[in-house]
Amino acid sequence: MALSPRFSFLLIYLSVAASLCFAEVRLTEIRDDDRAIIPFDEFGFTHKGRLELNVSRISYSNPLSNSDLSKVGFLLCTRETWLHVFQQLEDGEIQCALDSDMVKPVYTFSALKDGKSFDTLFSETDADQFILLFANCIPKLKVSMDVRSAMYNLDGKSNRRDYLSIGKTVLPRVYFLFSLVYFALAGLWIHVLYKKRLTVFGIHFFMLAVVILKALNLLCEAEDKSYIKRTGTAHGWDVLFYIFNFLKGITLFTLIVLIGTGWSFLKPYLQDKEKKVLMIVIPLQVVANIAQVVIDETGPFGQDWVTWKQVFLLVDVVCCCAVLFPIVWSIKNLREAARTDGKAAVNLMKLTLFRQYYIVVICYIYFTRVVVYALETITSYRYLWTSVVASELATLVFYVFTAYKFKPEAHNPYFVIDDEEEEAAAEALKLEDEFEL
Numbered sequence: 001m002a003l004s005p006r007f008s009f010l011l012i013y014l015s016v017a018a019s020l021c022f023a024e025v026r027l028t029e030i031r032d033d034d035r036a037i038i039p040f041d042e043f044g045f046t047h048k049g050r051l052e053l054n055v056s057r058i059s060y061s062n063p064l065s066n067s068d069l070s071k072v073g074f075l076l077c078t079r080e081t082w083l084h085v086f087q088q089l090e091d092g093e094i095q096c097a098l099d100s101d102m103v104k105p106v107y108t109f110s111a112l113k114d115g116k117s118f119d120t121l122f123s124e125t126d127a128d129q130f131i132l133l134f135a136n137c138i139p140k141l142k143v144s145m146d147v148r149s150a151m152y153n154l155d156g157k158s159n160r161r162d163y164l165s166i167g168k169t170v171l172p173r174v175y176f177l178f179s180l181v182y183f184a185l186a187g188l189w190i191h192v193l194y195k196k197r198l199t200v201f202g203i204h205f206f207m208l209a210v211v212i213l214k215a216l217n218l219l220c221e222a223e224d225k226s227y228i229k230r231t232g233t234a235h236g237w238d239v240l241f242y243i244f245n246f247l248k249g250i251t252l253f254t255l256i257v258l259i260g261t262g263w264s265f266l267k268p269y270l271q272d273k274e275k276k277v278l279m280i281v282i283p284l285q286v287v288a289n290i291a292q293v294v295i296d297e298t299g300p301f302g303q304d305w306v307t308w309k310q311v312f313l314l315v316d317v318v319c320c321c322a323v324l325f326p327i328v329w330s331i332k333n334l335r336e337a338a339r340t341d342g343k344a345a346v347n348l349m350k351l352t353l354f355r356q357y358y359i360v361v362i363c364y365i366y367f368t369r370v371v372v373y374a375l376e377t378i379t380s381y382r383y384l385w386t387s388v389v390a391s392e393l394a395t396l397v398f399y400v401f402t403a404y405k406f407k408p409e410a411h412n413p414y415f416v417i418d419d420e421e422e423e424a425a426a427e428a429l430k431l432e433d434e435f436e437l
């Protein structure tokens with residue numbers, strides 16, 4: 001079939017596009033497009049769902065001679081039914097997706113009165129996740145139009161509009177709660193810094209900055225999502241969110257590198273190779289954030305979405321690997337120092353600490369990248385918020401662990417140690433050496 005490459009492409013597209021999209025009011029310009037299927041947006045409806053579609057400046061590039069415009073129009077269908085429709089098209093049972101009795105036609109162009117524009121309000125009473133598609137079954141017909149699509153659910157009693165997909169509607173509250181937790185942690189940290197002010201290092205102030213940025217980032221995200229929930233657009237909160245997201249990303253990765261190198265609490269300077277890691281990670285974070293903005297703003301069906309998603313994943317993986325190097329170098333140095341100089345116990349404690357840190361960083365990266373992605377893919381559209389909660393909880397645990405393990409100490413255990421412990425530790429080190437051999 002001539003059409004099948006196009007449909008297969010859409011099929012791949014649909015499976016790549018994670019269900020992560022915040023259906024908001026979306027404006028899309030279509031120019032001279034002859035794709036048989038154009039996907040627009042995806043949304044989880046309740047029983048009181050609405051789709052508002054305002055299409056204007058409709059035109060066709062080739063003159064329409066007795067073409068049947070009922071074969072051009074918008075439709076809603078779920079991912080599962082799309083697979084069936086796709087099968088029907090492949091088998092030649094139907095000629096056009098709009099003919100299938102499994103899809104819900106929203107508007108066909110044969111109903112156009114003036115031929116240039118239309119507004120329509122469609123009520124969706126089946127609770128499910130639907131994709132809004134445009135089907136054009138006239139071969140070689142190129143369509144141009146401006147599409148404004150808004151999908152929302154009506155709240156139970158008040159009938160207020162809720163522009164967040166059913167699985168995302170609690171997110172503003174989730175983000176707000178987490179931001180409160182981080183503000184509380186920042187307060188606690190300031191208290192600790194004040195009490196232990198004699199043993200505070202530069203890195204501890206840096207940690208404070210990271211926590212505050214994380215709290216502000218979550219607060220903006222909560223405000224952003226709550227605006228989208230109420231009005232369908234972000235009203236500029238997304239800009240603030242992107243700024244703090246960017247700062248948070250850079251400072252968090254820098255912090256992991258700095259702690260990994262032992263900067264300020266083991267040594268006051270950075271080695272050249274450690275500086276190089278920072279010089280790789282920081283520009284990559286800039287790229288990652290640009291990719292993030294494009295991904296969020298275009299939605300999963302926008303042009304270049306897949307490309308930017310790949311860029312983001314690649315950059316993220318490189319950053320995650322890069323931050324592990326300084327920790328590995330520190331572990332190596334500490335192990336050598338433990339063998340050569342007399343202070344085996346001191347170095348062994350540091351070694352244990354860095355090993356723990358290494359494992360926790362790996363777990364954190366693995367969980368927030370792989371496990372959360374898997375959760376996102378397997379959970380039903382109604383519970384999409386659970387993957388956000390899982391990711392934020394993991395992040396919280398990571399922050400708390402880092403703060404606890406590297407907190408300023410009145411009697412710094414890394415430097416003050418009595419003789420007995422020293423001997424015990426030297427024994428342990430010997431045992432460990434044998435074990436490794």
Ligand SMILES: *[C@@H]1O[C@H](CO)[C@@H](O)[C@H](O)[C@H]1NC(C)=O
Pocket residue numbers: 052053054119120121
């Ligand atoms: C879009 O169409 C709906 C339904 O007809 C209408 O109520 C709404 O005012 C229109 N919006 C715009 C921006 O034209």
